[in-house]
Amino acid sequence: MKKPPYLLSGMILFGFGIYFLLQYYHFSLFHGFYSWPTLFVIVGIAFLINGYAGKDYPFIFPGVLLTGMGIHFHIAQQLDTTIDISGIFLLLISIGLLLTYVKTGNGLFQGILFLAISLFLLFIDKLKEWMLNNGHSIAWMDQAWPYLLMVFGLYFLFFHKRK
Incomplete structure (x- = not known):
């Protein structure tokens, strides 16, 4: 139809x-x-x-x-x-x-x-607050996650095998 x-x-x-x-x-x-x-x-x-x-x-x-x-x-x-x-x-x-x-x-x-x-x-703000309250360093988080997104994006664009 x-x-x-x-x-x-x-x-x-x-x-x-x-x-x-x-x-x-x-x-x-x-x-x-x-x-x-x-x-x-x-x-x-x-x-x-x-x-x-x-x-x-x-x-x-x-x-x-x-x-x-x-x-x-x-x-x-x-x-x-x-x-x-x-x-x-x-x-x-x-x-x-x-x-x-x-x-x-x-x-x-x-x-x-x-x-x-x-x-x-x-929930990144809550995660940062929790990490600081438990004595963890969070400086890497603000800097690293955009690069991680880019790496995963490039992987899916160029290296992921398609069926």
Whole structure:
């Protein structure tokens, strides 16, 4: 069965129409959500619906990424806080890869790898604090981890054997 060619575009346009209509009529229930992160969420949800309902599984990854970034920026605005955006971004990438893996069977290792890196980035301050409290030197940590990421990246690019 052929997939509808305009499913994603139709959902995005419909979502934007609802967004602008609610904004125009000053619908008070969604007062704090009339900002650009909401547009990310609308597009992301359209990608997710297209990915799952349309069985077009590669759309799951960008759907998770856009929906997650929109939700992250909404939460950051409401709490007036800063959470490490690189850690959140890598966490969303890992969730997208893992959800895509569930449907396609591809991307498990990459999803777990990005999950581990994102958790490291999100909790590096707590890890440093714990290491200092237990008498460990942490000077190497701030300097070494970017180089480790580069070495692993080069390994996967040039030396990892493909099936």
